[in-house]
Structures are given as C-alpha cells and as structure tokens.
Amino acid sequence: MSRIPSPAPRCLRTAAFSVAMGRAQGLTRGTMRHPQYRQPHRGVRAWNAAPSRPQFPEVEAMAKALDYLPRLRVGEAFSHTTALLLLGVPIQASPALHVVTAVTNGQARNAHVTGHRTRRPFRIVRTPAGLPCVQPIEALLQAALMLPFRELVVALDHLSLPGTRHARISVSTSREAVAAELRHARHPRIARMRAAHEVSRVGAESRMESLMHFELARMGLDELELQAEVFSTDGEWIGRFDAAHRERMKLLEYDGEQHRTDRDQYLRDAHRLELARRAGHEILRLHREDFRQDALPRTRIRMQEFLGLVPKPIPARLAAHFAEAYSPLPPLVPDKAIAEPGGRVELR
Template structure:
C-alpha cells in the first residue's frame, strides 16, 4: 500500500518541487514514486489535484510553466509565448514551456520544454505567483511572433495595453512601448509582431472581444470605439458597452462565460441592454459560437447594421478565419 499523501511536507504539497529538494526534506525514493505524484518534467514532482485543462489553452500552458520552475537554471528565464501567458495574456498555445538562457549556457533539452538562448544579459521581470523570472512583455511579444498565429499576437498585445481599473499604474505596457520594442527587433517574425501591434487597440477586455473586433477588421468593417459609455436622451448613464457607434445608435456586445456562470452578472447585463434598447439603441449580441463557427454571418449582421459592405479578408488577416 502506498504511503499516505499526508506525509508530503506542507511546502511541497502546494507547488511543484524538485527531487533534490524532496530528498533534502526526507522523502524516500519509494515516496517519490507514489502514484498520486506526477512527473511533469524530469527531476520534478507535483501532486495531482485536478484534471488538466484543454491542451491549447493559457491555463494549461501556465500550469506547465509553473511545474517547470524547479528546473530553471541560473540566467534561465521563461520567454516567448510562455512569458506572455505568465504576463496574463489569454492566448491559445501549446503547453510546452519556452525557456531561454544567456549564452554561452546551453539551451534546455528537457522533454516537454522548448529551449532558446539569448546573447545579451537582461533584467528579468518576476511572475507574481511563483516569483519565476521571465522576459519583459515587450520582448516576449516580439519573440512569440515566431511561434504564435497572427491573431494570438493581437490578443496578447490587446491584453498588455488594456487599461486596468485594478492597477493604479494603468496598463502593463503602453502601445508606444510595444511599438518601440518591435521597431528595433530583427528576430524571426519581427515584421509580424509590428503588424500585430499596429492592429492592437486599448479597451478590449477579453480574448473574445479582441477576436470579435478582428473579425470585423478582417471583413473590412470600420472599427467602432471600444468601452463606450452610453446615455439615454436625458443624459442618464446606462452603462459601458464593448463597442458602440453613438451617432447611429448601434451597440455591439460579446456575451461572455460570466452570463452562464453568474446570475448576478447576467441580470446586470440584461438590465443594461434593456435600458439601451429603450433609449433607441440597436444592440447586436454575439456568443462564442458566433465568432468562431459562423464568422461570415456574424460579420454580415454587423455590416448590415452599419450599412457597409463586406470585403474579402486580406493580409495580414487572410488566415484569420482559418485559425480557429
């Protein structure tokens, strides 16, 4: 019979840990082979507590990176798309962590990780939860241009420059900061990074809001202002909407998962939408399936409301609709 999990020292039960650390704390070789301990990477163990999320998701990639932390060597940092995920970007990606080490260090070769090297020393940022070192969001975005689909670069850029009510200091980085970093980059994919940054806009508050906006751009629909305060004819504030054209009294809204999981949020949004409709606004509401499964029909609804034609998607968004 396996030894009880309660024998795992408390510090190790709450995070991934290295085999060397476990041995120092007294765990035996038999204990390290307990069936409830995972081996996400060679020399690392973690308690299995929940089923992993979908393969191509920010949550799984973030979890994989945190499991890799015990393997990080001096001067090694999380980089590329992994750093973007640790900066909070809601991108879809493969979970293998990208790690980069200062030359002449040798790139990581652990199974399940992707190793890189960088030539110049850098001042790493720190991940808030784990304290793990990672490259700056500006560098991460230019690096990730070599490994991410174009739409994911725009999602990441939108997230990084989004105004944050919870952060007194504003966005993580400014749009101009991203432009400056990409302007001087000469790495693989740097042109794609610059193109993605030019499509970034402050205001999108979720991944799907960015994808809905990109769908409109792909079909040539004029961009609408983001996070618009809407008032009725008497000047009373109705609420803030995802996108709106006030002169034509048209609102475009993405209904996120909170409508399914929170009755309070659902009621609040339903009251806001009803008030906007009573004030004479036409409200176009879309869900995940509208954006991902029927993009042309969704674009057609918005274009018809705005009285503009659809145009065939062109570069750099030609492949946007295929990147589901």
C-alpha cells in the first residue's frame, strides 16, 4: 500500500499545477505519483481525489479548463464551445476542451483536448477565474459547425443582451456589432449563422426564454414583446414579464427553479401574477419540462391556442434550419486531420 504523503503545500491545494511547479514547492516525483494526486493531463497534477462528475456542461467545462490551465501556452486560448461555456453562454454543448492558437504556432496535442490553428487574429479575454478565452462572437463563429441551429439562436440571444453576463469581463457585443461581423465573415456555414441571427431577439434573458420565442418563431408567431413592462389600469407598475401580446392582453411566463427554491421570490412572483390578472391579463406559465424535445409539439399547440393566433408560413430558407434544430451535427474534425496534399492545412 502506498504511504500517505504529507499534505500538499497550501498554494497547490486549490488548483491544478505543473509537475515543475510541484518540484519547486518541494514535492518529489514519487509523492506526485501517489493516488492523492490526480493526473488530469501529462505533466499536470491536482491535490485530492477526482471530483464527482458535475451536473451541468458549463461546470464540467470549467473543471476541465482549470485542470488544463497549467499546460496552456502563451498565445493559446480556450475556443469554440469551450469558450462559450466558460463565458456563461447558456448553450447545451459537450464540455470537451477546445484550444486555439495562431497559425504560426503548433496546435495543442493532447488526448483530452482538440487543438486548432487559425489565420484569423483573435483577442484573448479572461473569465473571472482567470481562464483565457477568445471573444464570444469569435467563439460562436468557431463553434458554428458544432452546434444545432437552436443553440446558435440561444447563443446569439445571449450575446445581444445589453449588459449580459460576459460584460463583467469587459466584453461588449451589441446586436449591431454581431450583425456587422456576420456580414463580413467568411465561413462554411455563414448563411446558417445569419439565419440564426435573424431569428434571435434582444430581451431573452435566459435559455428558457430563448427556447420560448424560438418555438414561436418556427410557427411564424414570434411577434410578442419580450421583457414587457406591465401596468395596472391606474398606471401603477406591476412588473416585467417574459413575453406579452399587448393587444390580446396575454402574458407568457417561464416558471424557473428559483420560483420554488426561493420563498421570497415565490411570494413576490405570486403577488405580481395576481396583480396582472386583476389588470385583465391572462397568463400562461411554462416550465423546463415543456421544452423537452418530446414535449415541444404539445407546448407549441398550448402557446398557439393560448394566444389565439394562427401559425403563419415562414420563409423556406428558415424552415430548413428549423427542421434541423434538434439534430446534433457531426463532431468537428480536428485541424490536424484535414491536411491536404503538399502540406497545406485547412484552417478555421
């Protein structure tokens, strides 16, 4: 049985570290081979046993990125879906790691990481945890080959929000800036990205709100006001609601987990809903389960019937994208696997 090693130095207990750093702190190679130290990557160690598997992809991506950070070289950054998850974009995507570097450098080579090289210049931004990422719109362009149409819309909704969460790392992406980037970008699926931008809306403040207006859009009914301010008949402010049809006085509201786990929030929302009903509004409350794939046909019918609207035809170019909205795309081929004769490599 292996002898239990002395505790790791305090400075090495909270994050993964390189073997060289461990040696500099007095750890021997034998000590760092003990089961008390995880080995997430070659040349990297982390104190304590492997953590339990995180429940959410963004949490797992964060854990994987922190483990890989000691191996990250100057000029490299987390990219593609990894960057989107680390920057708080609420997509459903694999937490597998993607790392990009400039074309003049060698791409990352690791069994647990997909490395990429690019000719496009990119600026590195850091998350609050200090993880270097490409900017959100660059990450989305990189990930366009990996994400279903629905996830592109969710991401664009998020990036178009004023003061969205990634603003805390000094990144600003207005809807106009995104549109300008898409107009000039050269990309294998740029038409698909532009279609997603056309469907996206300013005002969807959560993933579920994005899915709500996405399902309305596929019926040609995405005409509701998002984040609608509602007032009483006396002009007193009642509150904001996820979506509103002003003329018909119909409100759509997503009932999230916080409404059940936070008692104060629950009571505030109950009061707000009651005031809206007194003011003559009808309310349809939707839940996470309503947006499972098997429940979507029923959810669309419920929203349509509640609003009293008849579905409208949508352009054929959009209908084709909505048809593949839930079909996962094939995995992105690593750059090193698409070298052409003569040594030229197709770079994204």
